Amino acid sequence: MITAYCPVKGAQWGIAVKMDAEELYSPVNRQIILISSIIIVLILFGTFGIVLLLRPLTGALQKELAEREQAEDALRKSETQYRGIFNSASDAFLIMNLRGKIVEANPQASKMYGYSHEELIGLHAGKLIHPDYQHIFEQFKEDLQTSGEFYAESINIHKDGSPIDVEIRGTVFDFKGKKHLLAISRDITGRNQAEEEKRRLQHQLLQSRKMESVGRLAGGISHDFNNLLSAIIGYSEMAMEELPHNHPVREKIKIISEAGEKATALTRQLLAFSRKQVLELKAVNLNTIVRNMDRMLSVVVGEDVLLELHIKSPVRNVIADPGQIDQILMNLVVNARDAMPCGGSLIIETADADLDEEYAKSHEGARPGSYVMLSLTDTGEGMSREVQERIFEPFFTTKGLGKGTGLGLATVYGIVKQHNGYIWVYSEPGKGTMFKIYLPVAGGEVEEAGEKECPVVVRGTETVLVVDDEPTIRKLIADTLQPLGYRLLEASCGGEALQTGDTFEGKIDLLLTDVIMPGMNGHELADALKIKRPEIDVIFMSGYPDDVITYHGVLKRGETFIQKPLTPRRLALKIREVLDRK
Ligand SMILES: Nc1ncnc2c1ncn2[C@@H]1O[C@H](COP(=O)(O)OP(=O)(O)OP(=O)(O)O)[C@@H](O)[C@H]1O
Ligand SMILES: [Mg+2]
Incomplete structure (x- = not known):
């Protein structure tokens, strides 16, 4: 129940009205219910409309979400792949910031430079470069900033201080959202050593070829020299013997002879160099x-x-x-x-x-x-x-x-x-x-060489067949041997000598022959002559024992050789030595 009272102005009373509350509010309540129902209906319709409206939008969102997930997945995969390459590369990868501080490095970098991964991170890349090659690092940074590319060969330095020959390639790339420099270094120490070794061997080969040809030249010269020297020394020696002791010309001949000896020593050295000496091994x-x-x-x-x-x-x-x-x-x-x-x-x-x-x-x-x-x-x-x-x-x-x-x-x-x-x-x-x-190294016992004494020239009466294409040499030999009592037969070539061998009726004790001659050589002559005269002794002589071709610079067992230039004394001694062997 609701009561309302209102006093009347100027009177002693007022008016009071009384009414049932339910009856009073019922029209209002009806209005409220109506409005609420309308609102609810409107909300329901609105929600439905919104849902209807948003439906295509959420689909796109979901699709985008799925795509993003896929992309992230692909990114993860590719990152794993790249990391795999990075980690297993046989070259050292160093990622550094623009100031040169290393921010990432692969295991090969640790292996190559001797630093652990932790030690490398934060290290300034300049530390890995040989002090003499710091300018290359500056160049590296500059080239990358300007052209974005870099290549050089340089020397890096291992943690233990040892140098490493490297080939460096550089590039610029974004790493964690910022511009970075990537250096890829390859250890080329082995390659450089191999190239150096190859160069050295080639050089050695060239050098030995050069020596070879100079040797041939020297050998050729000494051959001619020895024939000339034979005459110079030989006749000086003979002239000295023929002159009386106090003869004034003796002094002059002595000087000629000494000069000849010096020239002989020189020629001998040339022969040794050209490896044309006959060795007594x-x-x-x-x-x-x-x-x-x-x-x-x-x-x-x-x-x-x-x-x-x-x-x-x-x-x-x-x-x-x-x-x-x-x-x-x-x-x-x-x-x-x-x-x-x-x-x-x-x-x-x-x-x-x-x-x-x-x-x-x-x-x-x-x-x-x-x-x-x-x-x-x-x-x-x-x-x-x-x-x-x-x-x-x-x-x-x-x-x-x-x-x-x-x-x-x-x-x-x-x-x-x-x-x-x-x-x-x-x-x-x-x-x-x-x-x-x-x-x-040789096998077998050492044959100790005995003391050499200076023997005296002994005379002889044997028959000697002299074969040489140089008339001066034949004359020198005749002038040496005839005064000593030998009987001389002369020939200028192998054919002539064989003829003498056929026609001469007496015994020929010794064949004294040059080795290199036009036509038949000394060795062939000796072999041919020995068929008919097996007892004959042989002495080969040459200023250029290239006949060495046949015995490679070494005498066959039982063969005797005399090196030109001949001197009367040496020749006489050698002949006796051979003839007295029997
Ligand atoms: N033991 C050494 N130390 C330093 N240099 C050397 C030595 N041996 C040789 N040489 C150099 O090599 C060069 C050639 O030596 P080589 O013996 O062939 O000729 P040479 O000594 O100059 O003359 P030669 O020996 O004919 O009298 C010498 O001039 C010298 O420069
Ligand atoms: Mg010397």
């Missing part, structure tokens, strides 16, 4: 040879140089001509002395040496096998690389005019090569020089 022991020469070598080096022998006793025997080994030692010792004008030390060493495949590969022309090594090490002035490359060339000398002929080492080289050996030089300017010689 036998098994010898280098220790014995070195010890026998010790006294003489000490005198040669002089008081200021300390000569030490480091001899590993015993060493195996080698196949060699002992006289030639003496010459090697002498030439090398004289050179060492000249390299130490203010004194120093010279060590001569011998040792057994077995050269393996590895050694042969790295030394042009060397064959693996058993050798004996002979080395001479001095503390002298040493040589530059340029000098070292030329020392074995004949006539190459750095010594002043009249001081060196430049044939010493050329001779040594020739002798070593003719012995199937090797010679190498190691030298540094200001530090010293080492020559190492390897000679092939």
Whole structure:
């Protein structure tokens, strides 16, 4: 129930009205219900409409979501793939920021530079570059900023300080949303070493070919020289003998003869270099040879140089001509002395040496096998690389005019090569020089060479058949032998000699023949003559024993050889030596 009271102005009373609440509110309630129903209906319709309207939109959203997921999936996959490549690459990958600080590196980078992954991250890339190549790093940054590309060969540095030859490629790329530099480094140390080795071997080959041709030239010259020298020395010697002791011309002839001797020594060196000397090979022991020469070598080096022998006793025997080994030692010792004008030390060493495949590969022309090594090490002035490359060339000398002929080492080289050996030089300017010689080992006992005495020329009465295409040589031989009592038969070629062999009725004791002649050579002549006259002795003579072609520079057993230039004395002695063998 709801009551309302209102006093009436000026009166003592008022009006009071009373009404049932339900009756009072019922029209209002009806309105409220109506409005609410309309609102609910409107909301329902609105929601339905919105749902209807939004339906295509949510589909697109879902699709987009699915696509995004797929893309992320693909990205993850490709990132895994790239990381796989990055991690397993055989080149070092370094990602750095624009200032050069490393932000990512692959395992190969750690392996190549010796730093752990943690150590690499944050390290400045300049630290990995050799101090002498820092400019390359600057170039790297500059090129990448300008052209976006970079390539160079350089030297990097390992954590332990050792240098690494590298080939570097660079590029710019976005990494974690920012511009970064990528350096891909490849270790080319091995490749460079292989190339260097190849270059060295090619150079060695070229060098030995050059020596070969110079050798042939030298051999050719010495052949002609020896024939001329035979006449000069031979007739000087004869003239001296014919002149009375106090004759004034004797002095002049002596000078001619001495000059001839010097020229002979020179020619002999040339022959040694051209490897055309006839070797008398036998098994010898280098220790014995070195010890026998010790006294003489000490005198040669002089008081200021300390000569030490480091001899590993015993060493195996080698196949060699002992006289030639003496010459090697002498030439090398004289050179060492000249390299130490203010004194120093010279060590001569011998040792057994077995050269393996590895050694042969790295030394042009060397064959693996058993050798004996002979080395001479001095503390002298040493040589530059340029000098070292030329020392074995004949006539190459750095010594002043009249001081060196430049044939010493050329001779040594020739002798070593003719012995199937090797010679190498190691030298540094200001530090010293080492020559190492390897000679092939022989089997069997050493034949020790006995003392040589100076024999007297003995006369003879035997018949000698002289064959030489050079009339001067035939005359020289006749002038030498006839006064000594020999009977001489002469021929200018093999055919003529064979004819003499057929027609001459008496015994021919000795055939003295040149080896290289037009037509039949000396060896063929000897063989043909021996068919009818098997008892005949043979001496081959030559200034250019290229007949060496037939016996490779070494005499066959039982054959005798005399080297031109001939001197009357040497010839007479050799003839007696052969004839007296019987
Ligand atoms: N032990 C050494 N130390 C430094 N340099 C050397 C040595 N041996 C040789 N040489 C250099 O090699 C060059 C050639 O030597 P080689 O023996 O062939 O000729 P040479 O000594 O000059 O003259 P020659 O020996 O004919 O009298 C020498 O001039 C010298 O420059
Ligand atoms: Mg010399």
